Amino acid sequence: MMLARLALRNVLRNRRRTALTLLVVIAGYMSLSLAGGFMAQTFEALSQAAIRGGIGHIQLLHPNALEGDEGQSLEFAIPDGEALASRLRTDPAIADVLPRIQFMGLLSNGPKSVAFLGTGVDPVREPKFMAVMDTLKDGAKANGGAGSRWLSAATGSREVILGMGLAKSLGATVGSSLTLMSTNKDGGLNALDVEVVGLQDMGLRELNDRMLTVSLDTAAQLVDAGSARSRLSLLLKRADDTAKELPRIQSITGKDVQALPWFELASFYKQVKLLYLAIFGFMGLVLFLVVLLATANTLLMSVMERVREFGTLRAMGMQAPQLTALLQWEGALLGLCGSGLGLLLTLIFRLGANALHLQMPAPPGTSHGYELNIHFVPMVYLGVFLGLQLTLQFSALFPGLKAAKLRIVEALRHV
C-alpha cells in the first residue's frame, strides 16, 4: 500500500498534466464504449430484422435449397412440410412453426406484366411472430397504401400484399385486381386472380420492387403444392438457445431436411457485423495507440523530472522492481480514474442522447431511417476498461524500466 499511496501523491503532483492525460483516457473510454453501444443497437436491430423478417430462429429447408434457382416451383421443397411442422409444434422448446411457400412468376394487370418473387405465409401465425404488421400500419409507411390490411384467414380468399415498388410499377393500389402467373411443381402454367389488400414497405428497395405476399392457401393452389413447403421457420421459446437447440432439431428432422440458424442465413447481418467489427477494431486500435502514447509521454516526463528522487529512493534501499511497480501503480491509478470518469460520463451522455430521440439517416440500400438508441452493454464497458487498463500498464512499463535501470550515483548527481 505504501507504493500505492506514493503513486497517488505522484499522480497528483502535476495536476494539469494529469488532467490532460485523464482527458485522453476519458475520451478513449467514451468513444469506444459509446461506439460499442451503438454497434450493439445495430446488431440487435439487424438480428431482429432477420428473425422477424421471416427467417425465424431456425429455418428448415431442403439440403439443395441454397444451391441455386429452382428449375420449377418447389423443386427443392420439404415434401411433407405441413406434417413436419405439425410434429415440431409439439416440441417443448419450440414456440411455433411457420411454413412458407416460395415461388416466382409474373404479376399482370392486363396490359402490363412484372416479374415477382412471392411468399405464401400462414395468415394467422405470421403476424404473431413476424414483423409483417409493422410494415403495413394502414399505409402509414407505404405511399398510396391507405386502407392496407393483413391477409384474410378465410379459406378461398385470394388476396395479395404487394411491395411498394411492385405496386407502383403496375399502377396498383389497395383494391386493385391483378393476376398471378407461375409454374406449378410439374412445370405447368397456372394463373390466379387476386385482390390487392395491402402495400408493404420492407425497408429494402430491391425487395419492395419484387416481393409480394399471399396466404399459404393461395400459394399452394397456384403452384399445386399439396402439403409440400419451401421452408419452415421455427420460433424458439428462448432465442438464446438457438445454437444449443440446432443439433437436436436437426436430429429430429433427419438428413433430408437441413436445419440452419438465423445467423447463418442472414447474409446482410453477417456482412454488416463484419464491417462494423472491422471499423470498431480499427478505431479501437487508433484510440488505444493515442492513449498509449499520451500516458507513456506523461509517465516518461514524470520519470525524467524525478531522476534524483529515484536515485534517493534506490539509495535508501528501494529495490529496482519496486520502482517499476511504483510506475505501474501510477499508470493503474490514471487508468482507474480515467475509466471511472469515462464510465460516468458515458452513462450520462448515453442517457442524454437516447432521450433526444435522434433520427438516424437510412442506411445504404434501405428505405427508412431509425431512432438512435445506444445500448448499455456491460461487457463492452468492461472490455474497454480492461483494454485501457492494460494499455496504461503497458505505457508505464518503459518509464518504469527506465527508472529501474538508472545508475544510482548518476541519478543522485542529476539536476
Add this chain to the structure above:
Amino acid sequence: MVHRYTSGMLELRDITRAYELGGEKAGAFGVSFSVPAGCLAVLAGPSGSGKTTLLQLAGLLDEPDEGEVFLEGEAVSRLTEKARCELRLRRLGFVFQAFNLVPVLSALENVMLPLQLQGMKDQLARGHAAEALARVGLSDRLEHRPGQLSGGQQQRVAIARALAPRPILVLADEPTASLDHAHGGPLMDLMAQQCRDSGVSFLVASHDPSVISRADVVFRLADGKLIATEWAPVTA
C-alpha cells in the same frame, strides 16, 4: 595518538575507483581507512579530491574497480545489487547535500518511508518516525511538506529519515553545504550527539571547518589519495 575505538565497523581496503572528468582522471586511488563504531568520521579535502566517490563506495551505491569494502567485517562491495540494496535498507542511512526529501510527502511520511520499505506496519512506522523527528527537534512539523520547511529543518528531517531505521552507519555528503553557518553548526552537533547516544557511526564528506572541528577522526584527501588521518584527542 590514542583513540577510544577498537573495532572497524566500516573498512575500505586499497580502494580504487577511477573515472574521467573533463578529460582528466579523477576518483579514488588505493585508499584504505576504517571507521569504528559510534564514531563521527569526516572525509575532508578540496573539490575533486575523491570524497564523494569514497562515500558512494562506502554506501554501496557504486562498485570499486579494485579493493574491497568491509561492513562489520563482511566484504560487501561485490555482492549482487539486490543484496547491496538490502544492506542499504537495513544497515545504512543517507543524508544528502540537497536534502533529497520526497516533495509530495510530509516530514512524517518521508521518515516513515525507509521503515515501510523494510516492511514495517504503518502504525508502528508512524510511531518510530515521530520519535525520530522528535529527536531532531521537529515534533511540531510532522505534517509539513518539505516545501513548507526551512533548509535546516529539511536537513533535520533527512537526518531523522536516515536514523529512523536504526542503521549502523550514516553517510552524509556535504550535509551543511546548503545551510548557513547558524544552521550548519547545530546540525553537526546533532549528528555528534546521535553518535554518542545511539552508537551509530557517521561518515561525512565535507570541507566545512565547522564539520571537521566536530569530527572524531578526519581522513584528509587530495587528488584521490588519503594523505593524512587525524584522530581527535580522547576526552574524559
